[in-house]
Amino acid sequence: MTPGRLRRRPLIAVTGSRRRSLLTMLLNRLALWRAGARSVRLHPGRERSLDDIDGVLIGGGDDISVELYDRELRLDTRVDPERDALELRVLQVAAERGLPVLGICRGAQMLNVFRGGSLHVDIHAVYEELPRLRTILPRKRVGALPGSRLRALVGRDAFRVNSLHHQAVRATGEGLHVVARDEYGVVQAIEDDRGRSAIGVQWHPEFLVFNRRQQGLFRWLVTRARRCRARRAGRADPAVAAADGSAACGQRQPRQV
Numbered sequence: 589m590t591p592g593r594l595r596r597r598p599l600i601a602v603t604g605s606r607r608r609s610l611l612t613m614l615l616n617r618l619a620l621w622r623a624g625a626r627s628v629r630l631h632p633g634r635e636r637s638l639d640d641i642d643g644v645l646i647g648g649g650d651d652i653s654v655e656l657y658d659r660e661l662r663l664d665t666r667v668d669p670e671r672d673a674l675e676l677r678v679l680q681v682a683a684e685r686g687l688p689v690l691g692i693c694r695g696a697q698m699l700n701v702f703r704g705g706s707l708h709v710d711i712h713a714v715y716e717e718l719p720r721l722r723t724i725l726p727r728k729r730v731g732a733l734p735g736s737r738l739r740a741l742v743g744r745d746a747f748r749v750n751s752l753h754h755q756a757v758r759a760t761g762e763g764l765h766v767v768a769r770d771e772y773g774v775v776q777a778i779e780d781d782r783g784r785s786a787i788g789v790q791w792h793p794e795f796l797v798f799n800r801r802q803q804g805l806f807r808w809l810v811t812r813a814r815r816c817r818a819r820r821a822g823r824a825d826p827a828v829a830a831a832d833g834s835a836a837c838g839q840r841q842p843r844q845v
Contacts, residue, residue: 598642598813600627603675603695605668606634609649615794616647616692619803623810630678632670638681642820643688643813646675646695648792651755657706676702688812689786690805693753696788700778703761711756711774718772721751724795730776736767737787738777741804749776749791749802756790764788785812 600620604613617627625643628636650668656676675695679702682689691699697707708714721728726748732739739745757775760766764786768777780786787809793802 594626597624597626598810598817599640600625600643600645600809600813601630601638601641601678602627602645602647603630603671603678604647605649605671606631609647612648612792612794615797616645619794619797619806620645620810623803623806625810625813630674632668632674638678641681641687642817643809644678644682644690645809646679646689646691646698648693648695648752650694651709652694652697652701652707654709657701672698686785687816688809690809691786691788692794693790693792696778696790697755697757699786699788700757700761700764703764705761705764706758708756708758711754715772715774718774724750724752724792726750726796726799728791729771730768730791731771732777733767737779737808738767738789741808742801743804744801747801750795752792753790
């Protein structure tokens with residue numbers, strides 16, 4: 589690929605931990621490359637301008653600090669406050685600039701917390717019949733809401749996904765709604781209004797490398813990011829951008845995170 593063609597690919601910021609979850613980071617970046625995007629890794633201690641970013645992927649990892657959504661609860665769990673702060677700043681920039689966001693596992697939870705929502709800190713304490721399933725293989729059955737963006741992307745009402753989480757969305761944040769649950773009622777996916785700029789899934793599509801339907805989540809993010817990139821470069825039709833909810837894309841607001 590020539591340098592010119594490479595530069596024309598949209599640029600996606602992928603967040604993660606400083607040292608943990610390197611495999612998921614690599615698989616997310618591979619999935620984005622296959623979908624037609626470039627990507628850059630962001631983690632605590634790795635700062636860069638977000639001025640040239642066209643989309644955001646908030647990846648999986650450690651638990652989110654409970655103080656962000658429940659100031660009265662205290663738990664002894666592994667957290668990463670620096671990463672929490674980084675991702676909240678990245679999501680703020682994305683909101684200001686109208687950039688598309690895909691949240692994966694912890695990333696879906698962080699998207700919800702950023703919008704003012706809350707989490708179940710331990711799903712097994714709430715859903716007592718829920719099996720303690722922890723696998724990268726598609727063993728969990730999920731049902732998608734008809735008419736949702738997720739349903740359109742995966743192409744079916746019910747499908748199987750992997751499961752690596754013990755937290756989940758409790759109350760949805762502003763502008764978000766639940767679009768998928770598993771057979772026990774645990775929230776498995778959220779979208780913003782009409783699924784235009786943010787989708788969060790509780791599973792890990794990056795591990796489902798050969799599942800074309802699941803890879804559609806990355807294609808959705810790249811397609812939206814490409815529109816934002818064109819808008820920023822002045823090549824997009826403003827009427828089209830407004831119609832699909834991406835009117836804010838491309839507003840250059842230099843920020844450091």
